[in-house]
Amino acid sequence: MTYSLFSLAREALRGHTGWKPAWRDAAPKPEYDVLIVGGGGHGLASAYYLAKEHGITNVAVLEKSYIGSGNAGRNTTIIRSNYLLPGNERFYEKSMQLWEGLEQDFNYNAMVSQRGVLNLYHSDAQRDQYARRGNSMRLHGVDAELLDEAGVRAMYPFFDYANARFPIRGGLLQRRGGTARHDAVAWGFARGADSRGVDIVQNCEVTGIDVVGGRAVGVQTTRGTIRAKKIGLVCAGSTSRVASLAGLRLPIESHVLQAFVSEGIKPLIDGVITYGAGHFYVSQSDKGGLVFGGDIDGYNSYAQRGSLPVVEDVMESGMALMPAVGRLRVLRQWGGVMDMSMDGSPIIDRTPIEGLYLNAGWCYGGFKATPASGWCFAHTIARDEPHYINSLMRLDRFATGALLDERGAGATPNLH
Amino acid sequence: MRIPCPHCGERGNEEFFYLGAAGLQRPAADASADAWHDYVYQRDNPFGTHKELWQHVNGCRRWLVVTRDTRTHAIAAAEDAAGAPA
Numbered sequence: 001m002t003y004s005l006f007s008l009a010r011e012a013l014r015g016h017t018g019w020k021p022a023w024r025d026a027a028p029k030p031e032y033d034v035l036i037v038g039g040g041g042h043g044l045a046s047a048y049y050l051a052k053e054h055g056i057t058n059v060a061v062l063e064k065s066y067i068g069s070g071n072a073g074r075n076t077t078i079i080r081s082n083y084l085l086p087g088n089e090r091f092y093e094k095s096m097q098l099w100e101g102l103e104q105d106f107n108y109n110a111m112v113s114q115r116g117v118l119n120l121y122h123s124d125a126q127r128d129q130y131a132r133r134g135n136s137m138r139l140h141g142v143d144a145e146l147l148d149e150a151g152v153r154a155m156y157p158f159f160d161y162a163n164a165r166f167p168i169r170g171g172l173l174q175r176r177g178g179t180a181r182h183d184a185v186a187w188g189f190a191r192g193a194d195s196r197g198v199d200i201v202q203n204c205e206v207t208g209i210d211v212v213g214g215r216a217v218g219v220q221t222t223r224g225t226i227r228a229k230k231i232g233l234v235c236a237g238s239t240s241r242v243a244s245l246a247g248l249r250l251p252i253e254s255h256v257l258q259a260f261v262s263e264g265i266k267p268l269i270d271g272v273i274t275y276g277a278g279h280f281y282v283s284q285s286d287k288g289g290l291v292f293g294g295d296i297d298g299y300n301s302y303a304q305r306g307s308l309p310v311v312e313d314v315m316e317s318g319m320a321l322m323p324a325v326g327r328l329r330v331l332r333q334w335g336g337v338m339d340m341s342m343d344g345s346p347i348i349d350r351t352p353i354e355g356l357y358l359n360a361g362w363c364y365g366g367f368k369a370t371p372a373s374g375w376c377f378a379h380t381i382a383r384d385e386p387h388y389i390n391s392l393m394r395l396d397r398f399a400t401g402a403l404l405d406e407r408g409a410g411a412t413p414n415l416h
Numbered sequence: 417m418r419i420p421c422p423h424c425g426e427r428g429n430e431e432f433f434y435l436g437a438a439g440l441q442r443p444a445a446d447a448s449a450d451a452w453h454d455y456v457y458q459r460d461n462p463f464g465t466h467k468e469l470w471q472h473v474n475g476c477r478r479w480l481v482v483t484r485d486t487r488t489h490a491i492a493a494a495e496d497a498a499g500a501p502a
Contacts, residue, residue, distance in 0.1 A: 238463075240459070240460075240461035240463075241461075241463045249454075249458045249459070249460065250458065250459070250461070251457040251458055251459065252459065252461055253436070253459050253461050254461055254486070298434050299429075299434045299468070299484075300436075300437075300461065300466055300468065300486050301486050301489065302463050302486045302487050303486070303487055303488060303489055307417045307429060307489075309428065309429065309430035342456075342457045342459075398453060398456075398457040398458075399449065399450075399453045399457075411456050411457055412436075413436075414434060414436070
């Protein structure tokens with residue numbers, strides 16, 4: 001069924017009795033051409049682009065819970081392509097371009113809203129750094145504008161500009177950045193993959209990976225053995241656990257990241273704002289709640305909940321930026337498990353095991369990457385080699401030294 | 417999360433600095449590139465019991481080896497790193 005104004009009108013006239021489920025809840029078959037382990041946004045996007053771009057439709061997505069139950073449903077929904085390093089910027093810009101055509105492409109309302117992403121700077125040195133990043137973006141053909149204080153004041157008059165310690169001097173603006181509806185992204189990719197023949201298998205946890213003679217040939221699951229010619233791991237915070245089933249040890253630590261939603265208020269923030277003197281980012285949902293977050297808690301964790309010191313730190317940063325939020329109540333707070341890589345950048349690559357592919361290391365920037373992650377991973381699996389766009393996101397870069405360390409923090413996963 | 421410092425008693429984790437997995441053995445300077453790659457970048461990242469290094473920077477400043485469950489954050493032991501087995 002294609003969603004359109006016509007289909008909406010038709011269903012409205014017959015009492016919405018004709019809508020079909022957007023995807024089948026499939027039972028696993030004994031064998032597939034490609035298995036995608038992990039039914040989050042990236043896994044579903046991988047299956048979608050395998051079918052759409054490469055004609056590989058004998059594919060199953062295996063999800064241990066329900067699709068989108070992990071970080072796809074736990075993020076702060078920001079999309080942007082404002083990176084410095086060439087290996088990252090071309091990838092995130094590919095993602096931004098896919099976001100721009102995504103809803104027409106998979107015929108689903110993902111509520112992509114290019115409301116602008118503004119990174120604030122607070123010192124001359126930080127302005128220089130942002131100018132450098134903006135120039136790098138423009139050299140990649142990406143939009144970037146460096147605003148002075150007056151430019152930021154015109155957009156957001158209510159910041160604490162004269163803050164004694166961290167006055168706001170200006171910002172780097174990417175107008176094409178914005179937000180998207182996180183759950184709808186997972187559902188749209190699921191529907192698009194399913195309609196092309198992909199099986200979406202939920203409540204199916206992978207408990208073993210069968211490797212014969214250095215080649216992955218199938219998986220053991222809670223719903224039986226499934227054989228496959230190729231297997232892609234897209235497991236976010238559970239990456240180390242699942243990869244260890246094939247004997248792989250990875251440059252990844254799992255850390256918990258918290259996010260928050262305030263009570264709903266009238267329109268206040270019409271874009272995405274990031275504070276430059278602490279770790280704080282905020283936007284306003286269409287329901288009116290402020291959606292915001294900050295740093296990871298900073299220690300290894302698989303618990304989907306955080307601790308109070310980081311809650312305090314996030315609130316303090318928010319108060320320093322815009323004291324008006326002190327009048328708001330926080331409605332909800334939650335945590336997700338991040339696959340923090342050792343240089344802060346992702347991995348989309350083959351592995352030393354034939355037929356086993358890895359998509360991981362998203363740190364806490366995975367949501368914006370969802371379309372390009374799936375697009376590049378599908379290419380890597382289908383062609384057995386990375387695309388140019390993800391050709392620097394290699395697993396062996398930690399051994400060769402060709403790191404993608406955007407922040408220059410070194411092998412410290414809790415500082416990226 | 418509260419960490420039972422063997423010198424200062426139970427304190428909030430915001431008093432501590434987290435380094436990461438304990439027990440990583442620094443290779444000799446002339447060890448192979450593989451050995452250095454393993455030491456610097458590769459991690460077990462266990463789902464469950466994790467031995468890890470915390471420094472009580474806002475307390476006794478001692479380095480501790482903390483045994484903690486990464487699923488629940490429950491702490492089974494916290495020992496001074498100088499006396500802890502590797």
